[in-house]
Amino acid sequence: MADKEKEKPPSFAAMLAQVRPRTDVEAAETLRKVIEAVKATGKVGSITIRLDVKPADGLMDAVVVYDRITQKVPEKTREGSMAFITRDGDLSRTDPGAMPLWEEEVRDAGMDFDRQSGEIKEAPEA
Incomplete structure (x- = not known):
């Protein structure tokens, strides 16, 4: 044995x-x-x-x-982010062809607007 x-x-x-x-x-x-x-x-x-x-x-x-x-090693699934393509070929989180909905977006877009009525006085060229 x-x-x-x-x-x-x-x-x-x-x-x-x-x-x-x-x-x-x-x-x-x-x-x-x-x-x-x-x-x-x-x-x-x-x-x-x-x-x-x-x-x-x-x-x-x-x-x-x-x-x-x-x-x-497994990796976590990464979620995608929606982005719009600007005229210059950059990416933006907001649709450059749509009218802004919020005061901050209006200001960021460079628009002149009436704070009382919310009326846009002059929009930048689209």
């Missing part, structure tokens, strides 16, 4: 911790970030741990192990 125990490979985590001691810690930290983003967004995230094994130059019984940890 003792011989069969020796034939079993060690656990992956134990082997990784021995050969690449910081990789398991970095992977755990990365997984935490992904989990937080998944909780915040309700979307899918992922973490990939890649190990590349290369023959060691000039040594028959040795290899060099490289690791790479990548993550796909």
